[in-house]
Amino acid sequence: MKLKLPKGPFKAYLFDCDGTIVDSMPLHYIAWKRVLSEWNCDFPEDLFYSWGGMPVAEIIATLNERQGLTMPVADVMKRKEGLYFEILSDLKAVPEVLEHIEASHGQIPFAVVSGSTRDSVTASLTVLNLLDRFDTLVCAGDYQRSKPDPEPFLIAAARLGVAPEDCLVFEDTEMGIQSATAAGMASVKVPQPWERVLVS
Incomplete structure (x- = not known):
């Protein structure tokens, strides 16, 4: 299946990590x-x-x-x-998201915005040879208020120097989508593993 992205153009992509980039x-x-x-x-x-x-x-x-x-x-x-x-x-990438990382890498900046520790995010992305694709990582410990608060995504946008309304968020959870919406960002919902099996 393919992810349907909202109409752009967007100046940055912000990705949750677990369940979004990596099928972890x-x-x-x-x-x-x-x-x-x-x-x-x-x-x-x-x-x-x-x-x-x-x-x-x-x-x-x-x-x-x-x-x-x-x-x-x-x-x-x-x-x-x-x-x-x-x-x-045993880790694998989520193919529908990897496709957008490969297609847009080098054209616009990318950030990871995760509730996981920096060690966990770094390890996951390193296993899949994706760590170098991201300009910044915003992980647990980098913010005071976690998702669904907008703070983690707003920090990422500020680090990339891109206005929140110009960012597109890739997320697999309702909590993450709420966080992106609260930050004033467009978002795309990545299906859960069992949903991907049903439609692929």
Whole structure:
């Protein structure tokens, strides 16, 4: 399937990373399930996908609160990242998005805007030989308020020197689309893995 882009022209493309550039959400979920099983913490798959774009530390803190747990955030975060890195060799790009990266690279600037850590984003993009395509990475820790707040996308636009209304955002989650809309940016919704299987 092809992504239908809104009418441009756009002066910059801003991409979420996990589930948008890289088909990493299934791998992240495997890592989450492994680490959370050590704490008897339940994390249903539909909840995992609905929280796409939420920083890792925030996910752990929210699960603690909801389930009355006391998982140490920094330790669980480190262990989850380690488990993700162990299975990273299985990572693939999302073909519908890769097509636009290849077609427009060098013509307009690109940024990654992610709720994941910089280490995770860098590792994912390095595995797929895509890291050098992006002019800047905005990751967890670079902003105060995460998606659906507009702050992460506004930081990316400012770093690229492009007005928000001239940016096109590629996102796979509702939270990300809300963030882009709040930033005054046009967006295109990337289908989830099971949606891509149905229509491809």
